[in-house]
Amino acid sequence: MNNNILIVGGGPAGMEAAGMLQRLGYNTMLVERSSKLGGHLAAWDRLFPKGLQAKETLDRLTAGINGVKYFLDTDINSINILDDSFNVILSNGITILAKAVLIATGFDLFKAEKKEEYGYGIYDRVITNADLEAYYKTGKSDTIQNPKSIGFVHCVGSRDEKVGNLSCSKVCCATAVKQACEIKQRFPEAQVYSFYMDLRMFGRYYEDLYLEAQKKYGIRFIRGRVSEVSEKEDKSLLVKAEDTLSSKPIKVSVDLLVLMAGIRPAEAGKRVGRMLHLSNEEDGFFSTKDTIRDLQMSKIPGLFFAGTCTGPKTIPETLNDAKSAAMEIDEYIKQNFPDRK
Amino acid sequence: MTDFGYSINTSSRMNLDDFDKESFDKLAEMEPDVRKCMACGSCTASCTAGKFHETSLRSAILALQNGQEGKAIDFLKGCMLCGKCTMVCPRGINTRHLILSILKVYGTK
Numbered sequence: 391m392n393n394n395i396l397i398v399g400g401g402p403a404g405m406e407a408a409g410m411l412q413r414l415g416y417n418t419m420l421v422e423r424s425s426k427l428g429g430h431l432a433a434w435d436r437l438f439p440k441g442l443q444a445k446e447t448l449d450r451l452t453a454g455i456n457g458v459k460y461f462l463d464t465d466i467n468s469i470n471i472l473d474d475s476f477n478v479i480l481s482n483g484i485t486i487l488a489k490a491v492l493i494a495t496g497f498d499l500f501k502a503e504k505k506e507e508y509g510y511g512i513y514d515r516v517i518t519n520a521d522l523e524a525y526y527k528t529g530k531s532d533t534i535q536n537p538k539s540i541g542f543v544h545c546v547g548s549r550d551e552k553v554g555n556l557s558c559s560k561v562c563c564a565t566a567v568k569q570a571c572e573i574k575q576r577f578p579e580a581q582v583y584s585f586y587m588d589l590r591m592f593g594r595y596y597e598d599l600y601l602e603a604q605k606k607y608g609i610r611f612i613r614g615r616v617s618e619v620s621e622k623e624d625k626s627l628l629v630k631a632e633d634t635l636s637s638k639p640i641k642v643s644v645d646l647l648v649l650m651a652g653i654r655p656a657e658a659g660k661r662v663g664r665m666l667h668l669s670n671e672e673d674g675f676f677s678t679k680d681t682i683r684d685l686q687m688s689k690i691p692g693l694f695f696a697g698t699c700t701g702p703k704t705i706p707e708t709l710n711d712a713k714s715a716a717m718e719i720d721e722y723i724k725q726n727f728p729d730r731k
Numbered sequence: 732m733t734d735f736g737y738s739i740n741t742s743s744r745m746n747l748d749d750f751d752k753e754s755f756d757k758l759a760e761m762e763p764d765v766r767k768c769m770a771c772g773s774c775t776a777s778c779t780a781g782k783f784h785e786t787s788l789r790s791a792i793l794a795l796q797n798g799q800e801g802k803a804i805d806f807l808k809g810c811m812l813c814g815k816c817t818m819v820c821p822r823g824i825n826t827r828h829l830i831l832s833i834l835k836v837y838g839t840k
């Protein structure tokens with residue numbers, strides 16, 4: 391009798407769960423549609439709250455999946471739910487009969503160009519959090535040339551009925567504060583503004599990060615949502631908002647504007663969800679079996695979730711979620727297939 | 732009278748007990764979205780009238796909740812009902828209808 395487990399998605403959640411399940415003695419297989427493992431983590435430079443290199447975490451995850459069979463550049467062509475297993479056909483022609491399937495399809499960053507009034511894709515010097523991270527990682531950018539003033543715009547594509555997403559993306563406040571500090575490390579003379587509605591610095595050490603941004607780096611936090619951005623002749627940008635604490639509309643020129651694009655359910659994950667007729671909540675992420683305890687379980691026996699496919703999470707939360715999912719799968723197999731080994 | 736060397740000013744503290752719940756409920760009946768505002772300031776920032784006359788829907792909503800109806804009306808005096816704030820409100824509030832409703836409920840005061 392086989393003890394195959396299939397994991398869909400090779401980001402941090404999929405990798406962490408894969409490693410654990412492999413160590414628990416399962417024959418673990420991981421399918422990743424892109425050409426490398428690591429998901430968004432692989433594109434990130436440093437992680438809040440303490441500025442750890444993303445690569446360190448990724449290296450540990452990679453070391454952890456020793457023995458796991460994984461397929462890159464591979465999609466799921468079909469999944470059939472059988473009596474006590476799943477029949478999965480991959481785009482590379484391989485068919486897998488799995489006892490349990492873990493969905494770890496993660497998120498897509500909100501497409502910032504949809505928020506037209508901010509000018510991403512129209513004005514040269516409007517970039518996203520991901521673009522800035524790429525610059526931090528490579529040190530190369532055509533856009534970032536010794537900026538004298540820099541603005542960070544929170545909640546781009548989040549908490550916004552206009553783009554059809556009312557929910558908060560959870561991680562972008564801390565990311566914005568981290569990135570603001572980092573830009574000051576590179577350009578100490580620059581004036582940095584952060585336009586926020588609420589600063590959601592909820593986690594351990596986050597408030598320290600906020601304090602450091604104020605005290606050490608002198609980041610100017612302005613409580614107001616940016617309403618519009620226009621480009622001036624010299625390519626700098628005019629940003630308009632209300633400073634709601636002074637109750638005055640304000641305008642300010644910046645040389646660089648960074649949009650904190652939020653977390654949206656991955657399109658590729660939605661595709662897999664449709665194959666399985668999975669339901670999702672109003673926020674677009676998959677519904678879990680309940681909302682307190684069974685966060686890694688779907689309503690289909692043998693089908694589990696890990697990571698941001700069930701809503702925005704930080705990296706540590708994602709890894710914990712993946713560990714929990716691995717334990718739930720282990721328990722499920724032991725209960726349903728007592729003679730599996 | 733003894734001169735104590737100081738005089739008593741009226742308090743600048745807002746008294747939330749002054750909040751006119753009855754009128755606000757009436758407003759909320761007319762335009763339930765008044766309760767949805769998250770005070771982001773997008774309306775004020777984008778207001779076409781705001782350049783010339785202090786116009787702020789956000790401040791008006793807040794003033795109503797703080798029992799300062801007169802101030803609330805002042806914040807809307809410059810409004811030309813252009814509807815630009817409706818385009819930007821992230822909570823999807825029909826701001827023009829809200830402004831008209833505020834004026835209907837409180838305007839005669």
Ligand code: SF4
Pocket residue numbers: 544545546548549557558559560561562563564588589590650652
């Ligand atoms: S975490 Fe902060 S920036 Fe991100 S959506 Fe929530 S409030 Fe906005």
Ligand code: SF4
Pocket residue numbers: 774777778779780781786787788809810811812813814815816817826827
């Ligand atoms: S409708 Fe009134 S409050 Fe709204 S933007 Fe136009 S003038 Fe300003």
Ligand code: SF4
Pocket residue numbers: 767768769770771772773774775788789816819820821822823824826
């Ligand atoms: S734009 Fe909408 S949510 Fe924001 S302050 Fe104005 S009315 Fe409130």
